[in-house]
Amino acid sequence: MVILTVGLNHTTAPVEIRERLHISDRQLPAVLERLGQEPAVLERMVLSTCNRVEVYAVTQDPAQAEAAIPELLAEGTQTPLALFADRLYRHHQEAAVRHAFRVAASLDSMVLGESEILGQVKTAYQVALAQEATGPILNALMTRTLGVAKKVRTETGIGESPVSVPSAAVELAKKIFGELSGRRVLILGAGEMAELAARHLRGEGVQAVLVAHRQFDRAVELAARLEGRAVRFDQIREELREADIVVSSTAAPHYLLHRADMEELIRLRRNRPLFLIDIAVPRDVDPAVNEIDNIYLYDIDDLEGVASVHRLERQQEAAHAELLIEREVASFMRWLKSLDVVPTIVTLRRRLEEIRETELAKALDRLPNLNPEQQAVVRTLAHGIINKVLHYPTTELKRQSVNRDGLLYVNVLRRLFGLQDDDR
Amino acid sequence: MDVTFFFGALVLYVVGTVAYLLLLSVKGTRLSRLATAATTGGFILHTLALLVRLVAAGRLPPRNTYEALSVFAWATVLVYLGLEFRFQRKVMGAFILPIVLLTTTAAASLPKGPAGLNPALTSTWVWMHVTLILLGNAALALTCGVGLMYLLQERQLKSKSLGAISHRLPSLDFLDGLSHRTLLVGFPLLTAGLITGALQAQAAWGRFLTWDPTQALSLITWVMYAGLLQARLTAGWRGRKAALLAIVGFGSLLVAFVGVSVLLGHPHAGN
Secondary structure (H helix, E strand, O other): OEEEEEEEEOOOOOHHHHHHHOOOOOOHHHHHHHHHOOOOEEEEEEEEOOOEEEEEEEEOOHHHHHHHHHHHHHHHHOOOHHHHHHHOEEEEHHHHHHHHHHHHOOOOOOOOOOOHHHHHHHHHHHHHHHOOOOOHHHHHHHHHHHHHHHHHHHHOOOOOOOOOHHHHHHHHHHHHHOOOOOOEEEEEEOOHHHHHHHHHHHHOOOOEEEEEEOOHHHHHHHHHHOOOEEEEHHHHHHHHHHOOEEEEEOOOOOOOEOHHHHHHHHHHOOOOOEEEEEOOOOOOEOHHHHHOOOEEEEEHHHHHHHHHHHHHHHHHHHHHHHHHHHHHHHHHHHHHHOOOHHHHHHHHHHHHHHHHHHHHHHHHHHOOOOOHHHHHHHHHHHHHHHHHHHHHHHHHHHHHOOOOOHHHHHHHHHHHOOOOOOOO | OHHHHHHHHHHHHHHHHHHHHHOOOOOOHHHHHHHHHHHHHHHHHHHHHHHHHHHHHOOOOOOOHHHHHHHHHHHHHHHHHHHHHHHOOHHHHHHHHHHHHHHHHHHHOOOOOHHHOOHHHHOHHHHHHHHHHHHHHHHHHHHHHHHHHHHHHHHHHHHOOOOHHHHHOOOHHHHHHHHHHHHHHHHHHHHHHHHHHHHHHHHHHOOOOOOOHHHHHHHHHHHHHHHHHHHHHHOOOOOHHHHHHHHHHHHHHHHHHHHHHHHOOOHHHOO
């Protein structure tokens, strides 16, 4: 029995190919169904996100399964196999287990440490589970995978600091103001990035969002989208006195806010802190404003700088995560090995032979007058019983081992005969 | 007996301080628990040390400089543990425990026995004077520790390079608010302490002020804190300047309190 992963991701295939192979939630049951009709595939699960399409399978015939899965993917998504065949990677056993752990722990993600993937893996597993597409091995693998991913998040700092520009802005705002609920945000201009930053801040519970634009109708438009209020551009002096966070992204060719004005402003504000986010290019705020006490000015490069430092931190944390995952892979492989049929049969036979030898020794002890021929008969008798008893279970176990239920038999046998600790 | 408890407390404070400082750069739930456990354990031993002395002498400490420093450190730990429990912010320990360690170590180096008792401290008024000032000092020590944290966080934000320490420090808003509140507690205590001291001086020497170095420095310190509070309440002072002044004020307080009483042989010297 072999665990197999076949798939492609953002490193092996461009988005044009990934989007064609994407399997929507609606298509997923049909694809799982179709994979189930392939006799070589005993257990199966499909993970399809915008950055990867992967099939996890358990098979007794890896060569056949490896050949069949891409064809089924091509058929299921109506994409010619030739378009993506050379983009596929295939992982077996240990490598497949490691891959599953790394994917769920977000070590294989485009944005290292992002948290979305864990939810996507969980959903993919639940869909497969509901359709009874998984079996004991994939169930065990997925349970472990989700556990490992959680462990990586709590024990390393991989998801700790924000790595995108808008989320870095939110983090900085929290370092200045603590809780953001009840704070006022003023937006100058109407860039896409400004809107994104405003949405992030809204998500943190800021109380009011005000939008000012030289064209008032555009301010009204953006304010409507952000559930905020539009203000006239000539009123921004007054609004600046009340705001806590200002996001500036106007198309002005010169500085809009100068040092002298801002010094006056902070005096009028009685030193209430002000966070200025200047994402306009060319910039709206004179960089010297940052030198004023209680004003914190970040331009687009500063925010990008903060985000990139955090990306570096995540890479360092990823090294810890890899170590943790290696330990978990080794532990999972030990468990998997204990489920093999052959070692189970060998252990069972050894157990019965031990019993035979002990009982024989006792019996022969009590019959001191037997001649060698009689002794040989007794021995053969004992031998024969063991062999006869073992014959049927052995063949049945081997036969079942290629089926999905094989594991169940192995488990029951190990439990019934107390073989759990024998091969440690 | 009390000295044994006191040194036990000192050892635990060392452990606590080191653990809190380590927590600035490493992540660890066990280390975090150790920091609080050691500090709490130290505080319990410290309380026992003070109680044993109280029972033996039959009256409340402090009666000499050793006890004064000891009570000051004790009060600081008490307030700190309260804050940690209230806000669940262990990072404050790294800035406040070192102050505690400094004062307990200074106390440990002083003569402790009953022989060193200051006869002037047998008066209830003098005892009031000393105790009020000690409690005020403890609150102002926190203002200073919180101010240090504010300056660090502010520097990180202004320089736009956020290190690991920035993730662990609370927000500027929180720190400035806490600094303000500790000042609101510490300043009235200090004021009341100074007034009782002046009344005492009037009764003993017929003058409110004798202008010994401690008195002079204390007065300067008081003016600084009064200015800070005034600026905060009326001029909307806050942030970096307020934090700086709180640190300078506490520095001058320490000099007045520790330096002068240890070094000079004067009524204020205490031993």
